[in-house]
Amino acid sequence: MSTDSYAATSRTTPSRARERVSYDREAVHAALDEAVLCHVAFVVDGAPVVLPQLHVRVGETLYLHGSTGARAMRRSGDDGLDVCVTVTHLDGLVLARSAFHHSANYRCVVVHGRARLVTDPAEQEAALRHLVDAVAPGRSDHVRGPDRRELAATAVLGLDLTEVSYKSRSGPPVDEAEDLDLPWWAGVLPLRNAVPQAPVPAPDLGPGRGVPEHVAGWSRG
């Protein structure tokens, strides 16, 4: 049974701003699930590489996928691939009276671990269904599923959520007491992300194919 929090490790323990860090499982899940996109870092010839990827969380596993020809996927065979996966929501810009105290409001999940190539066909197919549903809930019932050739061309990576941290900032700017009477405006500019616009049907979509409920009802805003 899982506890309410992830256990802290040396690399998920911050050297500073500790008050902004937590290991709360619910907060981690919510931030991962709200995001469509994560950034995946790995090491190539000793140098860091970070690329965007679509992801989905299923329980305590984060799934990523890509072409079997992609660099990260090619490197993940056999022993797996050491990765750091980060999801960030920029919730607002924090304008203080001093330049120094300018900041951002955000929620950020960082996952460390070794991603394994999913080789079990049932797990691979389930993960791919979840990935489609992460784009639009219910979508996986309204598509042609992958055939054998497509499955062979798609690599799915699984990353266990064990070494995980959550960092966030919210609320107004915090200025020095002696700056409070300065004439400068201070406050927060909230931002919304992934705000859905009107769906654009494919030009080759046949007549009479209206926007289905799982698309029309879609909103992450």
Added chain:
Amino acid sequence: MSTDSYAATSRTTPSRARERVSYDREAVHAALDEAVLCHVAFVVDGAPVVLPQLHVRVGETLYLHGSTGARAMRRSGDDGLDVCVTVTHLDGLVLARSAFHHSANYRCVVVHGRARLVTDPAEQEAALRHLVDAVAPGRSDHVRGPDRRELAATAVLGLDLTEVSYKSRSGPPVDEAEDLDLPWWAGVLPLRNAVPQAPVPAPDLGPGRGVPEHVAGWSRG
């Protein structure tokens, strides 16, 4: 004089989907400038780490900043720090008739290089002004600038834009010819990011301090 494109290197040359990659300087600048946030990867004890950071581009230099106590900053002294900096705009979700051809519309800049700690005081102060203006154009004229103690507590990293690639996808889903008559809806769900909401004044803001033009006129949407 700079050319219109960055020179490709082995690590900015993709092994696949080459048609999505370019080195166009103008496209790179636009994508960097539109984003408030980047993801910075570096290597710690052989393992990858990726964290979000605010950034600003000044000419052909990308500036990052953080507390001198932050891990990336502490490691950047003397020889600099090998980093990969990635900026991604998720412009839309691409829903195809087949699960396999689901995709995303995006613009992504990847910069490889060695970030150097900015030690010249004039360059540091200029970079910090640009960072404040990246949050809200003109803002740096409406704040208290950093004092000596604050400057000493702020590390600025500079990364030259030399090894840079730009990858993007846009437009409708591309389905297999034999899938075109399937009954499933296909198209794009466009997304907007960093959409500004109404400014929230700080609770300790004095009376009569209306929202200034550089805040009211702010929009990245």
